[in-house]
Amino acid sequence: MHIIENQYLGLALKNPARAAVLKDAAVFAANAYAEAVGVSEVATKRDxxxxxxxxxxxPYTPNYLLTEPAQQVISRIKVGDLFDIEILRTLPENKTLFYNFLVGKDRVLYCEWNKNELYVIDLQRYADSPAIKRSVSLISLTASPKLFDPTTVEAIRCLMFLNLTAPELIQLAAGKKLGTRAQGHYNATSLPVVLVDSTWNKYLVRTEGFEVSGHFRLQRCGPGNAELKLTWIKPYQKHGYVRLPKTEGLPKETA
Known part of the structure; x- marks a missing residue:
């Protein structure tokens, strides 16, 4: 993978020349946050x-670049009406965490986890328009929401994948190469990048019959089963067998 700064929105916006775009997004996000939590004091709004x-x-917030295999896996995590928001308690309660998720080249999710609140700023660009689409979401564990907008869903999926599984993380410093020209990675940007890859696609059903698609399962683990881990259950064939594939890629869903 060859990572070029201006091709990835989340990296391009860190360029000083694009600072005005981020400042505008910050004003938009701050106003939305203040309205959501009922802040009216001028001094508090400034804070x-x-x-x-x-x-x-x-500039020190990690830039997590999701590879295509990782995005395929993330898209299969179900966050719907029956989703238990308490799963987010696996994130540290008394620690503020920041994530920049680069979801493809034209979208970035800025996620802040702070005091059991998840605040997300979703920025997207489109080829036919120079404008950046902005949306924000705020969820609190104390509110126990049951409905989630698309921004929240995507952020939760990314956080669960990163923190409740064992993804392959490849640290690439600015301007550094890893591996060969044919199969390696080159970070041609001025910022460090963490490539987030998936290794769950190493098994593929190759027989006929009734295929059970790969899926996720939340599994209790650790002392007293007090911890949660998101486990990928590989696809399997009933009345058949499973073997290693010759090519990479997640198995396709079957009807």
Missing amino acids: VLNRMLLFLLN
């Missing part, structure tokens, strides 16, 4: 804006 500026402009 919220400064927090959002730090959130978006901080």
Whole structure:
């Protein structure tokens, strides 16, 4: 993979020349946050804006670039009416965490986890328009929401995949190469990048019969089964067998 800064929205916006776009997004996000939590004091609103500026402009926030195999797996995580929001308690309660998820080349999810609240800023660009589409979401574990907008769903999927599984993480410093020209990675940007890959697609059903698609299962583990781990159950063939594939890629869903 050859990573070029201006091809990935989340990296391109960190360029000083694009700072105005992020500042505009910070104002938009701060106003939305203040409205959601009922902030009206001028001083408090200013604090919220400064927090959002730090959130978006901080060069030390990890840039998690999701590879195509990882995105395929993430898309299979179901976050619907029956989703238990308490799963997010696996994230540290008294620690503020920041994530920049690069979802393809034209979308970035800025996620902040703070005091059992998840705040997400979703920025997308389109080829036929120079404008950046902005949307935000805020969920709190104390509110126990049952309905989730698309921004929240995508953020939860990414967080669950990163924190409740064992993805392959490849650290690429700015301007560094790893591996060969044919099969390696080159970070041609001025920012460090963490490639997030999936290794669950190593098995594929190759027989005829009734195929059971791969799926996720939340499994209790650790001392007293107090911890949660998102486990990938590989696809299998009833009345058949499973073997290693010759090519990479997640198995296709069957009707």
